[in-house]
Amino acid sequence: MDTAFAKNRYHGAPRAADFTIDQAWETYSADEHDRWDRLFRRQREVTKGRACAAALKAMGTLELSPSGIPHMGRLSDRLEMLTGWRLVPVAELVADEIFFEHLANRRFPAGAFIRPEAEFDYLQEPDIFHDIFGHVPLLANRVFADFMEAYGKGGQRAMRLGQLHNLARLYWYTVEFGLIQEADGLRIYGAGILSSPQETVFALDDASPNRIGFDLKRLMRTKYIIDNFQQTYFVIDSFEALLEACYQDFGNVYAEVKGQPDLDAGDVVAGDRVITRGNLAWFPPEGRKG
Ligand code: HBI
Ligand code: FE
Numbered sequence: 133m134d135t136a137f138a139k140n141r142y143h144g145a146p147r148a149a150d151f152t153i154d155q156a157w158e159t160y161s162a163d164e165h166d167r168w169d170r171l172f173r174r175q176r177e178v179t180k181g182r183a184c185a186a187a188l189k190a191m192g193t194l195e196l197s198p199s200g201i202p203h204m205g206r207l208s209d210r211l212e213m214l215t216g217w218r219l220v221p222v223a224e225l226v227a228d229e230i231f232f233e234h235l236a237n238r239r240f241p242a243g244a245f246i247r248p249e250a251e252f253d254y255l256q257e258p259d260i261f262h263d264i265f266g267h268v269p270l271l272a273n274r275v276f277a278d279f280m281e282a283y284g285k286g287g288q289r290a291m292r293l294g295q296l297h298n299l300a301r302l303y304w305y306t307v308e309f310g311l312i313q314e315a316d317g318l319r320i321y322g323a324g325i326l327s328s329p330q331e332t333v334f335a336l337d338d339a340s341p342n343r344i345g346f347d348l349k350r351l352m353r354t355k356y357i358i359d360n361f362q363q364t365y366f367v368i369d370s371f372e373a374l375l376e377a378c379y380q381d382f383g384n385v386y387a388e389v390k391g392q393p394d395l396d397a398g399d400v401v402a403g404d405r406v407i408t409r410g411n412l413a414w415f416p417p418e419g420r421k422g
Pocket of ligand 1: 222226242
């Protein structure tokens, strides 16, 4: 399995039962700190006018900057003051039940490794830049922070109900790839977009993807592809609206979704609140199924 995890230097580090490790902040090399700075400067530029207001505000409040890889404990002390969330260092993707257990307790598992130079522009696994630049600012927003805890608790329940795939879609189309309607236009809150220079532009400007108003049941039926931009972005009106939509018994939601066929990633169906209908030009026909 030739991925960044197989190579990353935290792989195999001593870990606790909850899969957390020691970030060993003093072991980062000058090159790794410099790589963080270059990633940060580029993404700070690209996200101007594109990141949602909450993310831009939190960048300042949390003092995120191109001054080397953050110390997760010190960053967590600032974050915890705002919303009670902390970052916990991990070596790699952790099993869903471990992930949900952390989220349910306001702990965000963040990769301790930084991507190798060869994967500067894109990597599949979440490294420290994706997790901190992408996810941490939104964890400083009180409403979104509540949503993330609720998501963790929902995940634990979904596992018991065998409905994980539906809940994973909710995470994917909001936490990772969500857009929000603001007064000045569409803005980005999804971490997978915020941490990607190419997708930060594509998600808002390109004519290829659909942009559809958030609808929980519709979204839970929609497949996704992990190694390309999104064919459809779902747009929330506010974090309050997202939290409100998820404050319901998901048991009923799963029951309703269960009886309906899945949708392909690029589908547009009757009832969709279509904000922009994409031409899917970016996506090769054979790669559109999801
Ligand atoms: N583990 N470290 C880490 N980071 C993630 O984002 C993550 C994970 N495990 C599972 C997971 N995400 C997804 O399956 C979520 O949909 C639950
Ligand atoms: Fe992520």
